[in-house]
Amino acid sequence: MPTEPIPIIGGTGALGAGLATRWAKAGVPVVLGSRSAERGEEAAARVREAVPGAEVSGMENGDAAKQGQIVFLTVPFRSQSENLNNLREALSPGQLLVDCTVPLAAAISGKATRSIGVWQGSAAQQAQEMVPEGVTVVSALHTVGAPTLADLEAELGEDVLVCGDKKKDKTRVARLIELIPGLRAVNAGPLEMARIVEQLTPMLISVNSRYKVHAGIQLTGLPDSDHWA
Amino acid sequence: MPTEPIPIIGGTGALGAGLATRWAKAGVPVVLGSRSAERGEEAAARVREAVPGAEVSGMENGDAAKQGQIVFLTVPFRSQSENLNNLREALSPGQLLVDCTVPLAAAISGKATRSIGVWQGSAAQQAQEMVPEGVTVVSALHTVGAPTLADLEAELGEDVLVCGDKKKDKTRVARLIELIPGLRAVNAGPLEMARIVEQLTPMLISVNSRYKVHAGIQLTGLPDSDHWA
Numbered sequence: 051m052p053t054e055p056i057p058i059i060g061g062t063g064a065l066g067a068g069l070a071t072r073w074a075k076a077g078v079p080v081v082l083g084s085r086s087a088e089r090g091e092e093a094a095a096r097v098r099e100a101v102p103g104a105e106v107s108g109m110e111n112g113d114a115a116k117q118g119q120i121v122f123l124t125v126p127f128r129s130q131s132e133n134l135n136n137l138r139e140a141l142s143p144g145q146l147l148v149d150c151t152v153p154l155a156a157a158i159s160g161k162a163t164r165s166i167g168v169w170q171g172s173a174a175q176q177a178q179e180m181v182p183e184g185v186t187v188v189s190a191l192h193t194v195g196a197p198t199l200a201d202l203e204a205e206l207g208e209d210v211l212v213c214g215d216k217k218k219d220k221t222r223v224a225r226l227i228e229l230i231p232g233l234r235a236v237n238a239g240p241l242e243m244a245r246i247v248e249q250l251t252p253m254l255i256s257v258n259s260r261y262k263v264h265a266g267i268q269l270t271g272l273p274d275s276d277h278w279a
Numbered sequence: 280m281p282t283e284p285i286p287i288i289g290g291t292g293a294l295g296a297g298l299a300t301r302w303a304k305a306g307v308p309v310v311l312g313s314r315s316a317e318r319g320e321e322a323a324a325r326v327r328e329a330v331p332g333a334e335v336s337g338m339e340n341g342d343a344a345k346q347g348q349i350v351f352l353t354v355p356f357r358s359q360s361e362n363l364n365n366l367r368e369a370l371s372p373g374q375l376l377v378d379c380t381v382p383l384a385a386a387i388s389g390k391a392t393r394s395i396g397v398w399q400g401s402a403a404q405q406a407q408e409m410v411p412e413g414v415t416v417v418s419a420l421h422t423v424g425a426p427t428l429a430d431l432e433a434e435l436g437e438d439v440l441v442c443g444d445k446k447k448d449k450t451r452v453a454r455l456i457e458l459i460p461g462l463r464a465v466n467a468g469p470l471e472m473a474r475i476v477e478q479l480t481p482m483l484i485s486v487n488s489r490y491k492v493h494a495g496i497q498l499t500g501l502p503d504s505d506h507w508a
Contacts, residue, residue, distance in 0.1 A: 163468065165475075198500075208499045211482075239392065239485040246394075246478040253440075253475045254498075256468040263500045269486060270437045270495040271427075277490070 055079035055105070056226060057114040059133060060125035062093040065150060068199025069122065069191070070097045072230040074104035075202060081107055083114030090114065100202065112140035120226060122148045122191075127173055128157040134180040143184025148223050149177040149244075150191040152251040163256040165249055174213065174244035188214035188223045189244035192251045194233065195264040206232025208266030211250070213243040221278040236269055237277060284308035284334070285455060286343040288362060289354035291322040294379060297428025298351065298420070299326045301459040303333035304431060310336055312343030319343065329431065341369035349455060351377045351420075356402055357386040363409040372413025377452050378406040378473075379420040381480040392485040394478055403442065403473035417443035417452045418473035421480045423462065424493040435461025437495030440479070442472040450507040465498055466506060 056073055058066040061082025070080045074097050082097070084090035090108025097106045108114075115121050115137055125133050130151045141147065151173040155164040170176045174189035181187060190212045198204045210227050212235050214220040224235035238247055250267060257265045285302055287295040290311025299309045303326050311326070313319035319337025326335045337343075344350050344366055354362050359380045370376065380402040384393040399405045403418035410416060419441045427433045439456050441464050443449040453464035467476055479496055486494045 163472075236486065237489055238482060239489070243392075243482060243485060246482045249475040249478055253467060253472060256472060257465065257498060257501075260466055260468070261501055261506070263502065265501060266499040268497040268499050269483075270497050271492045272486075272490055272494055273492065 053079075054118045055081045057081045057083055057118045057121045059083040059111050059115060059121060059123045059137065060129070061108070061114070062089050063124055063126070064196035064200070065191070066122070066124035067093055067097065068196040069124065070106055071100050071202065072199050074101040074106050076229045076231070078226075078229055079105035081109055081114045081117045083109055083111035085111065087113070111136060115140040119144065120146045120148060120222060122150060123177065124150045126157065127151045127153045130173060130177065131180065134177060138182055141182050141185045143182070145185050146219055146222060147177060147181055147185055147187050148191070149174045149187050149189050151177070152192050152248045154252055163252050163259070165252050171242060172244035172248050174241055174248070178241060186214070186216070186219050187241060188212060188219050189241060189247065190223055190227065190235070192248055193254055193267045195258075195266065198264045198266070206230065207268075208232070209234050209236045209268050211236050211238035211247045211267065213238050213241050213247055215241050224278045235277065236272065282308075283347045284310045286310045286312055286347045286350045288312040288340050288344060288350060288352045288366065289358070290337070290343070291318050292353055292355070293425035293429070294420070295351070295353035296322055296326065297425040298353065299335055300329050300431065301428050303327075303330040303335050305458045305460070307458055308334035310338055310343045310346045312338055312340035314340065316342070340365060344369040348373065349375045349377060349451060351379060352406065353379045355386065356380045356382045359402060359406065360409065363406060367411055370411050370414045372411070374414050375448055375451060376406060376410055376414055376416050377420070378403045378416050378418050380406070381421050381477050383481055392481050392488070394481050400471060401473035401477050403470055403477070407470060415443070415445070415448050416470060417441060417448050418470060418476060419452055419456065419464070421477055422483055422496045424487075424495065427493045427495070435459065436497075437461070438463050438465045438497050440465050440467035440476045440496065442467050442470050442476055444470050453507045464506065465501065
């Protein structure tokens, strides 16, 4: 069990708050980052209400990013670039940035069932280009629905496809993800594979609206053993 | 149960032969198309050996395409365009063409874990542009592994994401897919969604090589009821 907190940049959004709630429930300390420390603290108070006794606090994004080695970025794609610019002074070599953003066409007033092309190939690769030297990007958590995370009554049972160039880095992220019961982290390949994995979100959004559900992804045929040992 | 056979263009390839074996096992008649009638018949003989009593025959692709209303195209992407050109005279209005091709970079001596960009957005959309007027393309069966299909001892338990512009057409295809025990057809949206669904194959190929498995896809959270009623 990690003792240092997990910083979530954009922690007041639906995905960030959902993750925070689940980690808090699992006994993991979390720091919710927001543009304003006040809004971060308000979001943290909501998590503490959902999970009494949770070690969750709120801070300004830059301060939050300094609280742990593995920082999750859960902002909408529209704000990804701005947030990464703002984090340049906060992030330091050796840290991992877990990019959860998805380039939905909704970012440019298009549909959430379509995506936009990112020059670098994926939001994660854009993030890798923007973080300070020595900071490594891992891509994950695109397909886990925020409403399902936030609803502690909902039983999770799905996979999280993790992309990154080094297995060692992905393993560290996978260990945090798998602290949430019902989530299995699967090694989906190098960071460039985020081009594909990020696209699952608009497909799932389309399925969700058609079936009126919160669908997730699972890979069949994988071994039951620890994937990251 | 359909009484007319299912034509499979490229039926001598691994995916076509695997599908033929499973449908034959389910009692569905199949016609395997190939460039030469002889090679088609040889492939059919192999299926009849695997499934004694199976109603499977082999023909030249153009002849095969005339044997049923719902034609499956299971050729490598490298040959998709050539095959569709050759089928121009064989296909007729009202038929459905189920495109199973995936634009793997392997088609141009690249990696099977990467894809190439298709001008129309996806192999399926390219197919829609190339079929005769009145023929409708549905996209499916990209993520079901040929080795798993061919091995009748292997228990299937995965989803097939089906893309197409009309639910009526997708339903007809789904009914055929679901004749194979262990396959569930999921409505993944309009044909343009094939841009995303086709990309799942290189991702799964990457997972397969890493985990030494034949992985498939399953969506979690969908209702148990008939998706196509």
